[in-house]
Amino acid sequence: MTIPQLPDLARPDAGTTLISEWLVDGPDLQDRAGRALLGEWDELSARFHPGAFLRLSCFASTDGRVLLSVAQWASDEAHLAFVREHRSEMVGRIDREIPGIRRPGLVRYRLAHTVVADGADSTTDVIVVAHAETGPTSPATRWAEATAGRLRSAPPPGMGTAHVFVSEDGTRGLLYAPVTQANDVAGARPYRLLGAVAGPGAGANGTGLLHRAPDL
Numbered sequence: 001m002t003i004p005q006l007p008d009l010a011r012p013d014a015g016t017t018l019i020s021e022w023l024v025d026g027p028d029l030q031d032r033a034g035r036a037l038l039g040e041w042d043e044l045s046a047r048f049h050p051g052a053f054l055r056l057s058c059f060a061s062t063d064g065r066v067l068l069s070v071a072q073w074a075s076d077e078a079h080l081a082f083v084r085e086h087r088s089e090m091v092g093r094i095d096r097e098i099p100g101i102r103r104p105g106l107v108r109y110r111l112a113h114t115v116v117a118d119g120a121d122s123t124t125d126v127i128v129v130a131h132a133e134t135g136p137t138s139p140a141t142r143w144a145e146a147t148a149g150r151l152r153s154a155p156p157p158g159m160g161t162a163h164v165f166v167s168e169d170g171t172r173g174l175l176y177a178p179v180t181q182a183n184d185v186a187g188a189r190p191y192r193l194l195g196a197v198a199g200p201g202a203g204a205n206g207t208g209l210l211h212r213a214p215d216l
Helices: 027-048 076-097 140-153 200-205
Strands: 016-023 053-061 066-073 102-115 126-133 162-167 172-178 189-198 208-212
Touching: 016 076, 027 053, 027 066, 027 076, 027 189, 053 076, 066 076, 066 189, 102 140, 102 172, 126 140, 140 162, 140 172
Parallel strands: none
Antiparallel strands: 016 066, 016 102, 053 066, 053 189, 102 162, 126 172, 126 189, 162 172, 189 208
């Protein structure tokens, strides 16, 4: 079995990382919604060739309740221009096929820290994600610094190269870490890579649907 490749969240051509969650009522809807999302982005990328679109990675939480989308674009401006024209129709098609998806909203992040653990395992397709919301007296940059420092000094067993992000407005932090032992990262939700689409701006990584998990 081929292990799908996780996204490179430190790639230098990614000017922005967009992370969103879709909430669903069980594993069947989660799987259907994820496949629909990947199919739509694969078709949109092939039809319109958005040069600033680098990759969309879709993850399924192991409890069957959440789809996590991690999109990498060259710039926020290019992403906004594209979704203003195409997102409404795309979401409408998915909702007609799979009603009941709840979308809390998209957050624009910037990479703050990358932590490379000794002996990191790069073959996993499992990640953990932890969120933090902060206020004006304790900005997310402090949370990011403290989180990165803690991971450097005492990395959890089985953790791969971790990335710590701060939202564009400075009020949210996010930890993304590939793992082989998901339970060893406190407060984080585990996900498995469901599939990915590479865009025209992917360069040497290729274009189109990179991976989609087999039907269950």
